[in-house]
Amino acid sequence: MDSHIRCIDAGSEYCPCFLSETGDCIVCSHLHGNDFCDCNWCGTCIFNEFYWNGLQMKKSRGSILSRIVDHQFIHRDLILLTLQVPQSMCRALIQPGSYVILRNPEKPSYFDTPISVMEVSEEKSQITVILQEIGAKTKSLLASEKEVLLKGPYWNGIIGLEHLKNLKNKKVLIIARGIAQAPAVPVIKYLHKNKNNIMLILDPGNIQSVFIEKYINLWNLEPIIMDVRSEAGLSHVKNLLQHNEFSLIFSSGSDLLHQDLLQIAKDQEKNIAFSMTNNREICCGEGVCGACSVFAKDGKVLKVCKVQTFVEEILQGGTVHG
Ligand SMILES: Cc1cc2nc3c(=O)[nH]c(=O)nc-3n(C[C@H](O)[C@H](O)[C@H](O)COP(=O)(O)OP(=O)(O)OC[C@H]3O[C@@H](n4cnc5c(N)ncnc54)[C@H](O)[C@@H]3O)c2cc1C
Numbered sequence: 001m002d003s004h005i006r007c008i009d010a011g012s013e014y015c016p017c018f019l020s021e022t023g024d025c026i027v028c029s030h031l032h033g034n035d036f037c038d039c040n041w042c043g044t045c046i047f048n049e050f051y052w053n054g055l056q057m058k059k060s061r062g063s064i065l066s067r068i069v070d071h072q073f074i075h076r077d078l079i080l081l082t083l084q085v086p087q088s089m090c091r092a093l094i095q096p097g098s099y100v101i102l103r104n105p106e107k108p109s110y111f112d113t114p115i116s117v118m119e120v121s122e123e124k125s126q127i128t129v130i131l132q133e134i135g136a137k138t139k140s141l142l143a144s145e146k147e148v149l150l151k152g153p154y155w156n157g158i159i160g161l162e163h164l165k166n167l168k169n170k171k172v173l174i175i176a177r178g179i180a181q182a183p184a185v186p187v188i189k190y191l192h193k194n195k196n197n198i199m200l201i202l203d204p205g206n207i208q209s210v211f212i213e214k215y216i217n218l219w220n221l222e223p224i225i226m227d228v229r230s231e232a233g234l235s236h237v238k239n240l241l242q243h244n245e246f247s248l249i250f251s252s253g254s255d256l257l258h259q260d261l262l263q264i265a266k267d268q269e270k271n272i273a274f275s276m277t278n279n280r281e282i283c284c285g286e287g288v289c290g291a292c293s294v295f296a297k298d299g300k301v302l303k304v305c306k307v308q309t310f311v312e313e314i315l316q317g318g319t320v321h322g
């Protein structure tokens, strides 16, 4: 297997998954029918797990009915939903990059909608998400007043997660734009817990709203509010990178934002780590349907609902989202 390819589910209670049974595991060469092992050891031997599980996958994620505890319009087409979930689901959705797949219970499975978890309350066993009403899936989801179908937990909402996980006592630049302010909240919380010094830029983006201040006010950050993709915004970021020693940039927004920031970071030649939100179109979340596929530089297909790899592989291989 390629040394930079990892599977977000490897070693979890959902591994081995469907792909193990069809010879398509992202990580394990034995499960591809090879005699040799060249996996990126992730603390668990997936082949061993498969063998001891009777040569079959472990359980897959099922859907549950989740009660809507709160449903509020917070700005024009932006809706906050607070959902009651089991304790175990709550705990599994704490880490940065967590998302769930939501659907109006009266609709068929092709209305499944991936939505980032913005906040988790373990005490109340609730999660909070922010939904932007756009097309058929999100409109139908919002028509559901009492409960939604919820599938999860899913974790690959961020590419470059290992950069976040290893970071302690460092300086970090977080830039969050539009609806992607929501997935930035758990990132800010996590990096703050690890005593990193966070500089935060919030950009209202297309939704023309900054909505996470209330969720991050515990941490005494002083966000700069600006249009990052304007000429002035990009030159401000350039200036910040020139005059500060950042260990990580976290870009939360569209692929266009990611590309702009990655280019500016590279131009600095300071070897700054880069993580970003995953903007691929996700349907099954299980590496099966192919909706999230991108072509890597070597022509291999990467299922980005599961794969962790270099951010460049995803940005260069994928469709650009506006
Ligand atoms: C990991 C992840 C986390 C997300 N978190 C949030 C969130 O917290 N809040 C939020 O409002 N939106 C979030 N989204 C985007 C949300 O899933 C899409 O806006 C939604 O699926 C659009 O569906 P639609 O039918 O309403 O609109 P459409 O008219 O079908 O699509 C509108 C836009 O959404 C994109 N889109 C459509 N289907 C998908 C899909 N299955 N996966 C990803 N993008 C899609 C399209 O490319 C298009 O750009 C997230 C997407 C991903 C992949």
Ligand code: FES
Residues within 6 Å of the ligand: 281, 282, 283, 284, 285, 286, 287, 288, 289, 290, 291, 292, 293, 303, 304, 305, 306
């Ligand atoms: S969303 Fe189905 S394969 Fe990734």
